[in-house]
Amino acid sequence: MSNIPGDLKYTKEHEWARVEGGTVTVGITDHAQTTLGDVVYVELPKVGDTVTKDAPFGTVESVKAVSELFAPISGKVLEVNGELEASPEDVNSDPYGDGWLIKIAPSDASQVNGLLDAAAYAKLLENA
Amino acid sequence: MTRRTPLNEAHRALGARMVDFAGWDMPVQYTSLIAEHEAVRTAVGLFDVSHMGEIEFSGPGALETVNALISNDLTRITDGQAVYAGLLNEQGGFVDDVVAYRFSPERILICVNASNREKDFAWMKAHARGVTPVDRSEDFAQIAVQGPKAAGLVQRLTKTDLSKIGTYRFAEGEVAGVRAILSRTGYTGEDGFELYCAPGDAVALWNALLAEGQADGVKPCGLGARDSLRTEMKYALYGNDIDDAHTALEAGLGWIVKLDKPAFIGKEALVAQKAAGVKRKLVGFELTGPGIPRHGYAIHKDGRPVGEVTSGTAAPSLAKKAIGIGYVPAELAAEGSTFDVDIRGRAVPAVVVKTPFYKKP
Numbered sequence: 498m499s500n501i502p503g504d505l506k507y508t509k510e511h512e513w514a515r516v517e518g519g520t521v522t523v524g525i526t527d528h529a530q531t532t533l534g535d536v537v538y539v540e541l542p543k544v545g546d547t548v549t550k551d552a553p554f555g556t557v558e559s560v561k562a563v564s565e566l567f568a569p570i571s572g573k574v575l576e577v578n579g580e581l582e583a584s585p586e587d588v589n590s591d592p593y594g595d596g597w598l599i600k601i602a603p604s605d606a607s608q609v610n611g612l613l614d615a616a617a618y619a620k621l622l623e624n625a
Numbered sequence: 626m627t628r629r630t631p632l633n634e635a636h637r638a639l640g641a642r643m644v645d646f647a648g649w650d651m652p653v654q655y656t657s658l659i660a661e662h663e664a665v666r667t668a669v670g671l672f673d674v675s676h677m678g679e680i681e682f683s684g685p686g687a688l689e690t691v692n693a694l695i696s697n698d699l700t701r702i703t704d705g706q707a708v709y710a711g712l713l714n715e716q717g718g719f720v721d722d723v724v725a726y727r728f729s730p731e732r733i734l735i736c737v738n739a740s741n742r743e744k745d746f747a748w749m750k751a752h753a754r755g756v757t758p759v760d761r762s763e764d765f766a767q768i769a770v771q772g773p774k775a776a777g778l779v780q781r782l783t784k785t786d787l788s789k790i791g792t793y794r795f796a797e798g799e800v801a802g803v804r805a806i807l808s809r810t811g812y813t814g815e816d817g818f819e820l821y822c823a824p825g826d827a828v829a830l831w832n833a834l835l836a837e838g839q840a841d842g843v844k845p846c847g848l849g850a851r852d853s854l855r856t857e858m859k860y861a862l863y864g865n866d867i868d869d870a871h872t873a874l875e876a877g878l879g880w881i882v883k884l885d886k887p888a889f890i891g892k893e894a895l896v897a898q899k900a901a902g903v904k905r906k907l908v909g910f911e912l913t914g915p916g917i918p919r920h921g922y923a924i925h926k927d928g929r930p931v932g933e934v935t936s937g938t939a940a941p942s943l944a945k946k947a948i949g950i951g952y953v954p955a956e957l958a959a960e961g962s963t964f965d966v967d968i969r970g971r972a973v974p975a976v977v978v979k980t981p982f983y984k985k986p
Contacts, residue, residue: 532642534654534657534658534849535657535658535659537917537939537945538915538916538917538939538947540915540916556969558917558939559658560658560659560662560849560853560938560939560941561653561658561849561852561853561938563917563919582915
């Protein structure tokens, strides 16, 4: 069973978003990292880049496969998890913690309300 | 309809993640691709390869019939030996890559890729002059036992003296009480055996290998590890690195093409290509910039597309170095040549290296 923390928001593409003040931290879910397998490379935008809701902002690669990452909301990239360059496996071992990907300053904070809550995301996985 | 091997339930019971592969429901990984890969390099791994096909030629003239179909030469080996070979089209491209087992001049068994089984059988029937092939795929399950501890594990389960079976040799015997062909072959770069048995015996054999192999650190391994292991060896995968449009010489498989043989399909085209010079070659390369090369990515030189990546991965046994295989013009094929791989619009530099990428410590 996948770990789905109750305090996060989710996308149908298996990203999570954590809202703290004016910052939204983004990562991929436990389900996503399990499905992808051993993560060996993560390609992320640069600080200051703009990301657009539902558009790709990077890729995460396992030995076997490449997956695009989709932005849960639009905004400017405030911070990028540089640790993942050296230890991309953090995405597998701690997807909601050390495996975070980017922090965004949202251009429209209300977009967060359109994301799935934990219950809705759990339902999505059940029906997948 | 998706096909299932006799081990399908066993894979599910072990928690494998299943995927569709060439119409078969197969395990891609059980726990972690990297852990399975490492098990094969350092201990022993089990692969269900029952989806592979087996086509038999038996009766007087079997050897001659097969020898006119395959690129390698069955007259150069003895009974109890196998050869890796190409089934080539008239242009010297691959219909498939196969392993041909010589039981006797009157019995040859050919192991073919799952994805090509029907195509190969139809092609063999159409081109065989002499003995008529029989598709025996339904009569065999196959388990590959691969890794430095593979021979020790299999030896504890059989009375057959495995020290007498050298590489690319085989014998018939019993393993864990199950009738099997014990073939010292595989596609991982490690020592090991491929065990062919009756489908009804596959679960018993699989379970016996798993139980006896506990002491060796045996792991069931999926298609994911199989792909990363063979890529580290630069072993060609049909449909990725070799196909009907690339010749055996371009693929660097000249060693399985015996141009001095009297005749085989594709020979004339290859003789002509050899005389004219091979214009593009399959090379192994490493990325010197960030990213991972993947099948289908373009290879660029000075901003212009000149070739294509056919396989690539982050190599688990090479500290996850990004390695790839691809076709490039002959002038870029030498070790040390450089070019770029177009990774989703980004030009990432790469250098041609000596292969296999992985060398045993």
